[in-house]
Amino acid sequence: MTKNIYHLRKWFLLIPVVALAFSGAAFAQTPSEGPSPADIKVMLDTLWVMVTAFLVFWMNAGFGCVESGLCRSKNATNILAKNFVVFALSAAAYWLVGFGIMFADGNSFMGLTGWLIGGADNSPAMGDAYQGVFGSLSWTGVPLLAKFFFQLVFAGTAATIVSGCVAERIHYKSFMIFTLILVGFSYSITGHWIWGGGWLASMGFRDFAGSTVVHAVGGWAGLAGILVLGPRLGKYKSDGRVQPILGHSMALVFLGGFILWLGWFGFNPGSTMAADPNSIAHIAMTTNLACCMAVLSSTVLAWIMLGKPDFTMTVNGALAGLVAITAPCAYVSVMSSAIIGLIAGIIVVPAVILFDKWKIDDPVGALSVHLVNGIWGTLAVGLFASADAPGGGANGLLNGGGIASLQSQVIGILAVGAFTFVLTFAAWSIIKVIFGMRVSAEDEIRGLDHSEMGMEAYPADAHD
Secondary structure, eight states: OOOHHHHHHHHHOOOOOHHHHHHHHHEEESSOOOOOOOHHHHHHHHHHHHHHHHHHHHHHHHHHHHHHHHHHHHGGHHHHHHHHHHHHHHHHIIIIIIIIHHHSOOSSOOSOOOOGGSSSTTEEEEEEOOBBGGGGGGGGGGHHHHHHHHHHHHHHHHOOOHHHHHHTOOHHHHHHHHHHHIIIIIIIHHHHHHTSSOHHHHHTTSSSSSSSIIIIIHHHHHHHHHHHHHOOOOSSSSTTOOOOOOOOOOHHHHHHHHHHHHHHHHTTTGOSSSOHHHHHHHHHHHHHHHHHHHHHHHHHHHHHHHHOOOOHHHHHHHHHHHHHHTTTTTTSSSHHHHHHHHHHHHHHHHHHHHHHHHOOOOOOOIIIIIIHHHHHHHHHHHHHOOOTTTOOOOGGGGGOOOHHHHHHHHHHHHHHHHHHHHHHHHHHHHHHHHHHHHHHHHHHOHHHIIIIISSSSSSSTOOO
C-alpha cells in the first residue's frame, strides 16, 4: 500500500512539468486576434434577428389558442391543426418561390429570381459592398438565411389570420391549398411592392413592420374567403337577426392573447433587423403603450355599448392596438402611439358589430382586428409620423408634413387591398369549383373534429 502511494506521488509531481510544457508551447505560438468590431456587430445583429424571429414563430401558438377558444369545442382540433400545419405550408411556399418574388431583383412588380433562396449573395455585406440578387435586403447586415427566416415567420402570420376568418365550416384540404397560393404568390407580390423595393416603396409608402404587408393582406384574403364560403349555419335567424355563437374557452383566449402580446415584441422591435438599442427601446415602448391604450378603450366602449365588459372585446382590442402600431411603431412619438392605440380600441368594437350586421360571419373578429386596424395603422403613418423618431423620414400631416405622406399611404392601402382581394377571391372561387370548399351541413352541425379530423379535442370518454 505504501509503495503504491509512493508511485502515485511521483506521477503527481509530473503535473507542473506537463503544465509548464503546454504553457510554453502556447506562448511560442502567435497570439490569435479576437473578432473585429464589425464581426461583433454581425454576431449581435444576427442573434437579435433570430431571437425575435423565434418570438414571432411562437405567435402561431397564440393564434391557435385565441381562434380555438373563440370557436366551439366541436371544432377545436380542426382549428389547432390548421394553425399548426399552416406554418409548414407557408415555409414550403416561401422557400420555393415566395422569398424570391418578394425580395429578389426583378422589376417594380415582383422579383424574378432567387427561387429556393438561390443566386449570388455575399451577406452579411451591406450597402455598396453587397453583391447578390437580394439587393432590397442589403440594408441589414446579417446572413441571408437569417433574413429568410425572419421574413418567413411574417409570411406565416398572414396565412394564420385567414384561418380564423373561415373557421368552423371549411374543408381542411381547401385551406391548405389556399395557403400555398397566398404565401407563394399573393402575399409575396404585394410584399415586393413595399419591402422589396417595388413601386410603392419608390413613391414613399411606409410600413415598418407590416400593418398592411402582413395584417391587412391577411384580412383581405380572409374577407374574400368569407364571402365565397358564406356564414356558419345558425349564425343568422330567418328574420336576419344575429344569433351569437359563443366560444368554448375564455382560458384559451386569455393565454393566446398574452402569447401574441409577447410575440409582438419580436414582431415590431425585431423589424429593425439590427441590435440598435435606441430604436429597439423606442419601438418596444410605442408597441406596448398602443396595446395598453387599446385594451382600455375597447373595454370601456364595449361596456358602454353592450352593458357589461366583454372579455373577447378586450382581447381583440389588445390585438387591434398591436396591429395598428405595427406600421408606425418606428415613425411616431410615444405620445402619438398612445393616441393610435386608443383609436384602435375604439374602432374594433363597432367593427365587430357592423360585420355581424352586414352578415359577414367572422368567428374570431379577425377582420376587425387585422383588416380594419391594419388600414388604420397604415393611415396613422401618414398622420403622425415624425422626422425625429428612430425610423426617420418625412413628417406626417399632423406634424406639418403636408398631404404627400398620407396620400402615399392611401394609394398603397387601395392598391394592396384591390390586388389581394381580387386575386384571393378568384383563388377561393377556383378552389371551391375544383376541390369543394365547404363541409356538408351534417358535418358542420356534428363538428369538424369528427368529420374532418376523426379526433375530438374533448372526447366524452376521455376520463373513463
